[in-house]
Every structure is written in structure tokens, then in C-alpha cells.
Amino acid sequence: MTAPRLRMAVPVGAPLPLSLARIVLANWLFARGHAGQVTLRLEDARAEEQGEGAEGVAHDLAWLGLDWDGVTGQGTSAERIARAAEALKASGRLYPCFESPHELKAKRARRLRLGQSGSYDRAMLKLSPERRAAAEAGGKRPYWRFRLSGDTVAWDDLVLGRQQVALGTLSDPVMLRADGTPVPAFAGAVEDMASGITHVIRGADLLPTTAVARDLARAFGHDAAAIAYAHLPAADSGEEGLGARHAHHFTVRGLRHRGIEPDALVGYLARLGTTGEAHPGTPAELASEFNLAAIGRKPPRFEWRRLLAANRQALARLSFDCVAPRLPNGCTEAFWQAVRGSLDLLSEARGYWDVVAGTIVPPVIAGEAEFLRAALCALPTEPWDASVWARWTGALKQATGRTGRSLTVPLRLALTGEEEGPNLQALLPLIGRSRVAQRLAVAAA
Secondary structure (H helix, E strand, C coil): CCCCEEEEEEECCCCCEHHHHHHHHHHHHHHHHCCCEEEEEEECCCHHHCCHHHHHHHHHHHHCCCCCCCEECCCCCHHHHHHHHHHHHHHCCEEEECCCHHHHHHHHHHHHHCCCCCCCCCHHHHCCHHHHHHHHHCCCCCEEEECCCCCEEEEEECCCEEEEEEHHHCCCCEEECCCCCECHHHHHHHHHHHHCCCEEEEEHHHHHHHHHHHHHHHHCCCCHHHCEEEEECCCECCCCCCCCCCHHHCEHHHHHHHCCCHHHHHHHHHHCCCCCCCCCCCHHHHHHHCCHHHCCCCCCECCHHHHHHHHHHHHHHCCHHHHHHHCCCCCCHHHHHHHHHHCCCHHHHHHHHHHHHCCCCCCCCCCCHHHHHHHHHCCCCCCCCCCHHHHHHHHHHHHHCCCHHHHHHHHHHHHHCCCCCCCHHHHHHHHCHHHHHHHHHHHHC
16 A cells, blocks of 8 residues: 555534544544554634634644644635636536525425425526526525536445445535535545545545545546545444443543543544454554454444543553652652552542541441451551561461451451452552551441
């Protein structure tokens, strides 16, 4: 494969949803994994609505670790798009329309009642120059539709396999609004042809848009097969989703605020839809293993538990120097080494710091008073090091005959208030003998 060229269009004005972040990441990983280039195009329905929205999206993408070979805005190729539109007007493939949304809705409803197609009826193709002049004299400004060829467009999709769309089943799409601004699909198609784009990776919901883009290419005399397409099935949250009914309700920013690490989200999104388990990694680390052919054709599910598993691994990779500013005041490197493999979210470190350096009230453990008193009696004297847990539990095993969880769970509950958690071999010396003795006495009461 020659080095691919990709262009990723991202709308601005709203936080970046996970569904789109996954597609952006797929473009980046594919390009970088094949020594190619990928540019970012920031789009909005209205240029004046960009500003802060564009900055927010750029921040989200940078947080994920993505960079670009170029960044363009909606106005970058305005002249080129205007020339392309005029060429289509001259050839009769772009034609003016004056129907209002209300009129279009009423016409469509009437056709459906008669058992006809709901597609646009091309009534404006019959518009006479006199009627057009009268409409414009009355203050109306036309928007412009692209007259589809009516052919069946087919291609071999890099994810979904052989695809075909009968253009006769689609409405002629609007390409220019009444104020003269292009819709993103038209601007993107023109830009792709002009920029030598070789691959387009997008959501499966845009299959009709792809068919239109290939018809546009032919209208301009371009080779429609010059661009390869890959369509990713849309992900849903499923029954075990991220806590909302639809995955697109979730944003990169929202998950960042909930405590998800960038490497965890990148690793999770890169594997979503494949059979492989997600593991954390930077985009640069994952690019070489990313494979479009590994993505299934069925819609995958966003699953919170799997994302948390990846986040736990991501936290375990972080050094103390990297994470120290985000830990509670006073936390030491020894503490971080002890707990970092047991956290789903970094915010959980607060509770373990209370276990180590603060005050907690352990539960009274029914039926375990005698065992906990024996544990208190067997408590080794200080100084303590990493061997104290083994020495203490070894002595308790000899004194009580207990082994396994029947020995360790009551001790963990008394010392931390939890049945599961960090390895007590590392945690016990940080808690210290006086806190351990106090908690054992309370739990045994």
C-alpha cells in the first residue's frame, strides 16, 4: 500500500461525542500505522459559531494524544468549493429549489399516503426561468440540490465488505444552503478530490453520503474508485453500557471529568468492535497493531466495566511523578506503588489514603471477635517492612488453623473496611502498628 492520505472532518460547537472520537481515532491510527498523513478539518453549520467550540474540540483531541499533518477550517477551501458549485450549476447537475421545510414535509406526507416514495420529487427541475425570477423578486433565495444520476453505486468497503446503494432511492441532496454556504458533505467531497485523499473512514450511518460522494466524483470527471472507504458500525451502549441510553450521549470531556485516563479511552476505542481485549496505550503505541479488517460488521457496545478495566491498567502504568499532583496532599511514592494496581478511578486513592494516614471506623465483624483478638495478640512489633504481612499471617495460621480467605478477609475488613483492595503486604507497613491495633480492637468489640 502506498502511503495513505486521510482527512478527518469534525464538527465544532459541542463536546466531542465518543462515537465520533472513535472514528477520529480510527483515521489517525490507520494513517500513522501505514506511514500516511491525516489532516483535521473543523466544520460547523455556521462559521461564526466556531471560536470556543473549535478550541474545545482541539483540546479534547490533544488530550487523547492525537496530532495532525494540517488543520483546516470551514473557510479554507471556500473559493474551491464555490468554483465546484458553479461548474455543477453550469452542467445542470445543481439546480435551485424554493420549497420551504413545511412545504417539503407536507408533500412527502401526501406521497406516503398515496403509497409513493418519500424521496424528493424533483419538482423544482420543472421550474421555468420566469417562475424562478418571480420567486427571487418576491424575496426568496434558492438553495441548491444535486441531481443524482440514478445509477447503483457499489464499492468494496474495508470494514463492511461489498456495498451498493441505488441512487434512485435517495432524494437529491441539498448541497448549498440559501445563504450560499455549502453543506459539510459537499464541502468534504470537493476537498477530498482536490487534496488527493486516498481513504475515508466514517460511520456506517453515512453509507448514503458515500454513494452521493462517488456520484459527485463522476460528475466532476474524477475516478470514483480513487478513494477507498471504510464504514464503522455505530456503537450502542447496550444493557451494560456507560449509564445512558445511547452511546452518543457520552463525550470525551465527560469521561475525562469522570476520571477516565486518555490512554484507557484510546485503548478501549481502538479495540471496540474487535474480538481483542482492550488494553491502554497512547495512539502512537497502538498505531502499528490497528487493523480495519479486525472490526466486526455488527454494532458493538460501549461497556463501562470494560472501560474501567482498561482504566485500571492505565493507572497502573503511571509513575508517581506523573500522578503526584492529582493525589491527595501528603501521598508518598510508596503509597502510590501500593495502591496503583487496585484503582479503577484515580479518585479512589482518596479512600485508601484515609486507610493509610487517616482515621476510618472498621465494621464490627460478626462471629470474628475471637479471631481478631488472636490477630491483635500475634501482631508483630515494629519496625515493619514488606515482610510483616507474611510473618503475621503465618503466625495466625499456626495459632488458629485458618487459611486462605477465611484468614485474610476478616483482617482486610478490619484494617481497610473493604473485602478487596491493594496488596496488604505493601499496605500494612504504611498503615503502621498503632492504627492496625486500634482497628482490630474496634472490629473485635
